[in-house]
Amino acid sequence: MxxxxxxxxxxxxxxxxxxxxxxxxxxxxxxxxxxxxxxxxxxxxxxxxxxxxxxxxxxxxxQPVSVPAPLDDGPPDGGYGWVVAVCQFFINFATWGYASAYGVFLSFYRETNFFPGATDIEFALIGGLLLSVAFLTSPLSNFLSKTYGFRIPMSVGVVIFTLGQIFAGLSTKIWQLFLTQGVMFGLGVGLVYMPTLPVLTQWFNKRRGLANGLASGGAGAGALVISILTRNNIQKLSLKWAFIINGLIAFALLTPSVLLMKTRVHATGAKFEPLQPRWLWHKGYAFVLLWFFFSVLGYIIAIYSVATYATAGLGLSQTLAANIQAITCGFQIIGRPGVGLSLDRFGRINGGSGATLIAGLSCLLIWIFADSYGLLIFFSVIQGLTGGTLFATCGSITAEVVGVKHIGSAMAIMWLVGVLPSTFAEPIGLALVDYSTNHLGWTGRKAFEISICFSGGSFIVAAIVLMGAKRHVQGNWNMLTKA
Incomplete structure (x- = not known):
């Protein structure tokens, strides 16, 4: 110029x-x-x-041109993310681990008539209430996390969760058990667990399935330990002290986990969003919600009824029934990380659907024919490896369909969808057993056949409908495509 x-x-x-x-x-x-x-x-x-x-x-x-820095689109796939994974492992241990071990309490309540006048359906409703209140808490915990940061609702949840177990140990009437082991326990689980759901996905991408699987394996580890510990404490001490000891252990595990948990919200653009009903009719995510609904329906019946089947169906002792419960939950320690690893290798939707299908077939091909302790153990192993993996896969599948940025609000809807099946699954299962006994005259393990078929069928329906999400993500019905 x-x-x-x-x-x-x-x-x-x-x-x-x-x-x-x-x-x-x-x-x-x-x-x-x-x-x-x-x-x-x-x-x-x-x-x-x-x-x-x-x-x-x-x-x-x-003047220099100011260009906004792009959002970090590359999770570290390790580093402090593994600390977060360990924290979430112990959070799952002390929340869903305790929830999964409810089958031990249910079997004890039914066999001993510890709360006179209470019915089997009422005891089943307590287990369902525990889960449904936890799911219902999701929008509240999401709002509190957005307003005050995720540690505030988690800290409040730790206190409520601990007190719920201590007060349950002091309960002498069934309505008190509804409030403590049902409402307080569920509220504590929801406030502690729900804010952590988007966190781990912010730290991992290629290893996201493995990380989620390892973290969710804490639920299996917790259920294994708590099932055995609870049964031993009930026998050697009392129901009261079993609850109190469980509460103190949970407090000791949850407190450091909450303090060490960190997010990458600012780096990823992820949000603690308010409740957004639009996910209910999202073309791809609607199939994920249906998968979750039917998976919860099948899983709750299987995980809560297996100990009762051992005692009422096969005539085994409470100790052997607790062992069956522990085996079912214990193999989730292997199953959840294993399925999580398969998500990274074969596709998140493929892995989730495959595990759900196997869980359903294990009910229809193994459990329904389990006439001995050994065969029931075999079923417990397969169910443990696959049945509870919906909690290991739901986060990864949600991120696959809606993206990491919206995982918080999408999963808040997912937990609300899980309220109905979690509340009524076990009451439905026991009602089917009662119908078989009182109207069909079936006794022993045969009285459980309709309930078992209902559980297995729910799993299989869930596996099939998840293929709709696969079609949405990849744009075709090719079942061999990784998605």
Missing amino acids: SITPEQVPGSSFTSPDASTLDFQDQDGSRGTTIIEEPEKSIRNFGGEEEDEKRDVELAVAA
Whole structure:
């Protein structure tokens, strides 16, 4: 670019390169102005106003351009993320581990008539209430996390969860058990667990399935330990002290886990969003919600009824029934990380659907024919490896369909969808057993056949409907495509 002295009266200009502008005034002083993208020519300027305008424009052009930094789209796939995974492992241990061990309490309540006048359906409803209140808490915990940060609802949840178990140990009437082991326990689980759901996915991408599987394996580990510990404490101490000891252990595990948990909200753009019903009719996510609904329906019946089947169906002792419960839950320690690893290898939807299908077939092909302790153990192993994996896969599948940014609000809807099946699954299962006994005259393990078929059928329906989400993600029905 060059500017002749005639173009600007009283000044002379030279342009040695395309990024500088040299000038010389009449008094002989010289200077250089740096510009970002000089024009090929500059029009005539005349008068002081044009000179001032030109100086302002050149000064503005010389300013550095501020470009917003893009969001970090690369999770570290490790580092402190593994600390977060360990924290979530112990959170699952002390929340869902206790919830999964409810079958031990249910079997004890039914066999001993510990609360006189209470019915089997009422005891089943307590287990369902525990889960449904936890699911219902999701919008509240999401709101509190958005407003005050995730540690506030988690800390409150730890206190409620601990007190719920202590007060349950002091309960002498069934309505007190509804409030403590049902409502308080569920509220504590929801406030502690729900805020952590989006966190782990923010730390992992390629290893997301494995990380979620390892973390959710805490539920299996917790159920294994708590099932055995609870049964031993009930026998050697009392129901009261079994509850109190469980509460103190939970407090000791949850407190450091809450303190060490960290998010990457600012780096990923993930949000603690308010409840958004739009996910109910999302073309792909609606299939995920249906999968979750039917999976919960099948899982609750299987996990809560297996100990009762051992005692009422096969005539085994309470100790052996507790062992069956522990085996079912214990193999989730292997199953959840294993299925999580398969999600990364074969696709998140493929892995989730496959595990759900196997869980259903284990009910229809193994459990219904289990007429011995050994065969029931075999069923417990297969069910443990696959049945509870819906909690290991739901986060990864949700992220696959709606994206990490919206996982919080999408999963809040998922937990609400889980309220009905979690509340009524076990009452439905026991009602089917009662119907078989009172109306069909079936006894022993045969009285459980309709309930077992209902559980297995629910799993299989869930596996099939999840293929709709696969169709949405990949755009076709090719079952061999990784998705």
